[in-house]
Amino acid sequence: MRDARRQLFDAAERVLLRDGPRALTSRAVTTEAGCAKGVLHRHFADFDEFLAELVRERVAGVERQAGVLRAAAGTGTVTGNLAGALIELFDAVAVAVVGLLVFRDDLRALLRVTAPAGVPILTEAAGMIAVYLAEERAMGRIAADADVDTLALMLIGSGHLLFAGWQGAPPDAAEVDRLVSTALADVLQRRLL
Incomplete structure (x- = not known):
């Protein structure tokens, strides 16, 4: 092979x-x-190790995406950058792998040896968004007092629910943009005051 x-x-x-x-x-x-x-x-040593490597590969993809998103800070719109990141992050396979992690306690336990608490992929994605939002806050594109860690959790949780709830085709870009715009409305408006 x-x-x-x-x-x-x-x-x-x-x-x-x-x-x-x-x-x-x-x-x-x-x-x-x-x-x-x-x-x-x-x-692979066994099937559990195979599954752990499958998840680790997805986590590595989030880490690559984090570099791209961070490089986008200061360009385009904050909402557009984040909506694009969520669309890329929550492809059908990623949503299915998160479902696998929820389904298999033993797999989460195996991954916890090297990964932080939380659900792998979602935890790294929240970190990716928090770092990006911190960059945008430093550039003055969102409010100086914005709680980027909480905003990142809100966006990942809401994004996952939005994408996991669809049967067939994923949500369209306008719906994802609306989700991000709503979540960031306060920190974007306060910046303008």
């Missing part, structure tokens, strides 16, 4: 999206990937 790890991750994502967290087993993943079960165990 060429790039077996990637093929196994892709297969796991397809099973998760199609059948949900209960159906995500090592057999389902290897069957979806079209390989023997031993291939998974050749690359």
